[in-house]
Amino acid sequence: MIPLLGITTQALFAQLLVGLINGAFYALLSLGLAVIFGMLNIVNFAHGALYMMGAFFAWFLLNTLHIGYWPALLLAPLGVAIFGMIVERTMLTRLQGLDHIYGLLLTFGLALIIQGLFQNYFGSSGQPYPVPDLLKGGANLGFMYLPNYRAWTIAFSLAVCLLTWFAIEKTRLGAVLRAATENPQLTRAFGVNVPRLITLTYGFGVGLAALAGVLAAPIYQVRPLMGADLIVVVFAVVVIGGMGSIMGSIVTGFALGLIEGLTKVFYPQAANTVVFVVMALVLLVKPAGLFGRKA
Amino acid sequence: MAEAPLLSVSDLHAFYGESHVLHGAALEIREGEIVTLLGRNGAGKTTTLKSIMGMMAKRRGSIRYGGVETIAMASDRIARLGIALCPEERGIFTSLNVEENLLLPPKIAPGGLSLDEIFELFPNLRERLRSPGGKLSGGEQQMLAIGRILRTGARLLMLDEPTEGLAPVIIQQIARTIEKLKAKGFTILLVEQNFRWASALADRFYVMDHGQIVEAFNSAELPANRDKLHAYLGV
Ligand SMILES: Nc1ncnc2c1ncn2[C@@H]1O[C@H](COP(=O)(O)OP(=O)(O)OP(=O)(O)O)[C@@H](O)[C@H]1O
Ligand SMILES: [Mg+2]
Numbered sequence: 001m002i003p004l005l006g007i008t009t010q011a012l013f014a015q016l017l018v019g020l021i022n023g024a025f026y027a028l029l030s031l032g033l034a035v036i037f038g039m040l041n042i043v044n045f046a047h048g049a050l051y052m053m054g055a056f057f058a059w060f061l062l063n064t065l066h067i068g069y070w071p072a073l074l075l076a077p078l079g080v081a082i083f084g085m086i087v088e089r090t091m092l093t094r095l096q097g098l099d100h101i102y103g104l105l106l107t108f109g110l111a112l113i114i115q116g117l118f119q120n121y122f123g124s125s126g127q128p129y130p131v132p133d134l135l136k137g138g139a140n141l142g143f144m145y146l147p148n149y150r151a152w153t154i155a156f157s158l159a160v161c162l163l164t165w166f167a168i169e170k171t172r173l174g175a176v177l178r179a180a181t182e183n184p185q186l187t188r189a190f191g192v193n194v195p196r197l198i199t200l201t202y203g204f205g206v207g208l209a210a211l212a213g214v215l216a217a218p219i220y221q222v223r224p225l226m227g228a229d230l231i232v233v234v235f236a237v238v239v240i241g242g243m244g245s246i247m248g249s250i251v252t253g254f255a256l257g258l259i260e261g262l263t264k265v266f267y268p269q270a271a272n273t274v275v276f277v278v279m280a281l282v283l284l285v286k287p288a289g290l291f292g293r294k295a
Numbered sequence: 296m297a298e299a300p301l302l303s304v305s306d307l308h309a310f311y312g313e314s315h316v317l318h319g320a321a322l323e324i325r326e327g328e329i330v331t332l333l334g335r336n337g338a339g340k341t342t343t344l345k346s347i348m349g350m351m352a353k354r355r356g357s358i359r360y361g362g363v364e365t366i367a368m369a370s371d372r373i374a375r376l377g378i379a380l381c382p383e384e385r386g387i388f389t390s391l392n393v394e395e396n397l398l399l400p401p402k403i404a405p406g407g408l409s410l411d412e413i414f415e416l417f418p419n420l421r422e423r424l425r426s427p428g429g430k431l432s433g434g435e436q437q438m439l440a441i442g443r444i445l446r447t448g449a450r451l452l453m454l455d456e457p458t459e460g461l462a463p464v465i466i467q468q469i470a471r472t473i474e475k476l477k478a479k480g481f482t483i484l485l486v487e488q489n490f491r492w493a494s495a496l497a498d499r500f501y502v503m504d505h506g507q508i509v510e511a512f513n514s515a516e517l518p519a520n521r522d523k524l525h526a527y528l529g530v
């Protein structure tokens with residue numbers, strides 16, 4: 001242990017790890033927001049509530065059906081995506097062509113209703129969710145202790161983010177998605193069923209939020225307001241990265257998690273506000289965000 | 296002549312919001328024909344093509360393609376019947392590279408051109424496959440916009456001012472392409488301001504003014520109608 005500015009390397013690495021974990025959630029959530037914003041032109045304020053629903057979905061599977069973590073990793077995003085697609089078909093689709101404010105109000109209202117319902121049943125306290133057996137324990141790296149589950153969360157989130165980026169930027173389906181984002185009317189006139197694509201996109205973005213919720217369940221507890229706390233920071237991340245940029249939201253998500261972790265080590269008083277300070281600075285210099293294309 | 300037309304438009308009305316721009320337009324195209332729609336700026340030519348393609352949210356009247364009424368259909372369904380549009384503004388997607396732009400419109404029927412056949416018509420495209428759509432010259436964009444709709448198996452191609460703003464060499468290349476497409480059996484509805492250029496290609500002409508078709512004649516009748524035409528086109 002070499003002390004650096006009075007800080008042990010152990011404490012430094014511990015906070016960097018926490019930062020990376022938070023960054024993984026920021027990245028998954030802001031990625032979903034970016035995909036949804038690009039295609040639907042809606043700032044999805046229900047994102048945090050849907051993240052929470054993903055965690056509760058896994059919790060229900062375990063406690064009522066005895067279905068464990070691994071199937072939940074697939075089933076919870078799928079279930080929440082279906083819920084999201086129903087919301088899109090019945091409500092969001094009616095907002096097309098209207099001002100952003102309507103989408104904001106509707107999704108914000110939805111978030112309040114969903115969170116209210118869960119609070120009604122579960123109160124505000126957390127429900128524990130166990131770490132899956134396969135990922136119990138950890139590795140001593142010499143300079144720090146790395147719990148297996150945390151390593152898995154970071155690696156898996158990163159893999160999902162990069163896979164999403166690849167699917168959007170490098171595949172045939174991704175090209176259709178980009179085209180429909182850029183010019184939906186013309187894409188449709190080429191024979192692409194754009195409304196269906198929009199519904200699937202919303203389902204996918206929302207599914208990413210639910211996946212983050214399942215990943216978070218064993219680390220934080222499963223709480224009705226777990227998403228409400230997180231989403232404020234995630235929106236700052238989205239603003240910093242630039243609305244609608246895929247790689248931008250991934251990079252910014254991880255980077256801000258790290259910055260937050262470092263701040264906790266060197267200036268703990270600012271740990272909760274550093275993201276917003278960065279946001280203000282970025283907006284001063286680049287109003288469209290670091291990776292933003294449109295203003 | 297006994298054959299039913301491939302496309303038949305009658306009493307077509309179209310609106311941009313409250314503004315009524317097509318007032319009962321009517322025209323017909325038979326299989327394998329090249330028909331040119333002429334008319335001065337703002338006459339309603341682009342709006343007519345967009346109505347046929349199903350892209351005008353507010354439209355009334357009748358548009359029948361291959362015997363099917365399409366006036367109330369969504370544009371993706373109309374595209375799947377076999378109609379394709381090369382829009383006036385070309386509509387190249389800047390977030391897609393040339394290859395992705397080319398492969399974007401889904402195949403809707405057999406009988407489209409292969410990629411090799413498209414590259415034979417437009418050799419430039421083969422060299423620019425990896426370039427972003429936004430980095431093309433005007434001529435290359437137009438080639439891509441035309442090439443893109445040849446793959447899908449659509450039988451009726453609608454080209455909106457394909458020569459606008461292009462160099463003479465490229466305008467000639469596009470003329471040769473249209474001739475080859477006709478030889479391959481495509482039916483083409485062409486919108487053109489450059490009527491001298493179009494007169495060498497088209498079988499028949501319609502003249503549009505204030506949202507209505509005001510004249511119709513075939514290429515043999517063209518010289519006799521020259522004065523009338525000049526009056527309508529204001530040239
Ligand atoms: N998006 C729009 N909103 C409102 N009015 C429009 C719109 N597009 C076209 N118009 C109006 O509709 C009328 C017909 O336009 P259209 O584009 O069909 O003409 P055009 O014959 O294609 O003209 P050009 O030769 O200039 O392309 C014009 O009066 C035009 O001003
Ligand atoms: Mg026009």
